[in-house]
Amino acid sequence: MSHLSEVVLCEIFSYLSVRDLCACCCVCVRWAGVLYPSSHFWEERLSIETPDEFQEDPLIRNLVTAKDKLSAYQNSWSSVHHSDNIYIKPNKVTIHRNPVAQVSDIARGRRGCSSGQHYWTVVWHGPKFGSSAVVGLATHNVELKRNGYHPLLGMTGDSWGWDLSKDVLRHDGKEYEQYPREGAGVKVALKQAIGLIVDMDNRTLAFDVDGKYLGVAFRDLPEVELFPAISVVYGNTEVSLIYHGHPLAG
Structure with a gap:
């Protein structure tokens, strides 16, 4: 899958759970870069998959990264x-x-x-x-x-x-x-x-x-x-x- 663009990889990754994505981070440096906790990929998934009430809850806002928040949701x-x-x-x-x-x-x-x-x-x-x-x-x-x-x-x-x-x-x-x-x-x-x-x-x-x-x-x-x-x-x-x-x- 080394020939796939970051856009295509993100689309594939969007079907996986956070636990599976963490495993994907260990596959290669490129995948880890796409899935780095601060990357845009997690922010986009968070906005698509979670309701506004979740994102605005004080307990969730205390979590540092979008990846952490999505994991908490799931x-x-x-x-x-x-x-x-x-x-x-x-x-x-x-x-x-x-x-x-x-x-x-x-x-x-x-x-x-x-x-x-x-x-x-x-x-x-x-x-x-x-x-x-x-x-x-x-x-x-x-x-x-x-x-x-x-x-x-x-x-x-x-x-x-x-x-x-x-x-x-x-x-x-x-x-x-x-x-x-x-x-x-x-x-x-x-x-x-x-x-x-x-x-x-x-x-x-x-x-x-x-x-x-x-x-x-x-x-x-x-x-x-x-x-x-x-x-x-x-x-x-x-x-x-x-x-x-x-x-x-x-």
């Missing part, structure tokens, strides 16, 4: 895999949970991971955490809705969660331990950035809050595709999910 909430009491707002990165009584609801990400290291941030905008507000990982089989108020993420063997209301870890219907562990000096508040640090090579899930690392929460995760997810019970709750790619070293 790796935020699934438009299908959420309770019918939840809808995705026009910015595409924030879900809204309707005020429905005596029901627990889950929303999960559009794309999961089965290898490598990945980093998402979750921002719980409020109005409250309620009796249960859980953030973590789930398989594609996770139950999306259940009657009654439950910490639904972590109630079965196919989800792992940190209950922000109770400061405990949950999996397979059990409370595992206090988290953050004693001495961490962290109490999560609304509107803070809760980081999911997913290492599928070592099969661990860790968290940070506003960049402060809290340690590994779960080990020995299964070798299957896992998705970022939250469970919520409080009416009118809004939660944003932003993908950042590889976690920063340290």
Whole structure:
């Protein structure tokens, strides 16, 4: 494909996901130049593929490059895999949970991971955490809705969660331990950035809050595709999910 013009290459690349494009960067110097993060290619794709509400969201504007923003768009909430009491707002990165009584609801990400290291941030905008507000990982089989108020993420063997209301870890219907562990000096508040640090090579899930690392929460995760997810019970709750790619070293 060395004879193809940059215009033709950009047209071909426009059909690929960000993950596939990152792989293309490793093919040759010329492809890497076309796909360099600051290149016009990413700006054009961002303007074509994403709505204005997404581009104008403050959480997205904090991302540095158009490539980062497009990756965040492609790796935020699934438009299908959420309770019918939840809808995705026009910015595409924030879900809204309707005020429905005596029901627990889950929303999960559009794309999961089965290898490598990945980093998402979750921002719980409020109005409250309620009796249960859980953030973590789930398989594609996770139950999306259940009657009654439950910490639904972590109630079965196919989800792992940190209950922000109770400061405990949950999996397979059990409370595992206090988290953050004693001495961490962290109490999560609304509107803070809760980081999911997913290492599928070592099969661990860790968290940070506003960049402060809290340690590994779960080990020995299964070798299957896992998705970022939250469970919520409080009416009118809004939660944003932003993908950042590889976690920063340290």
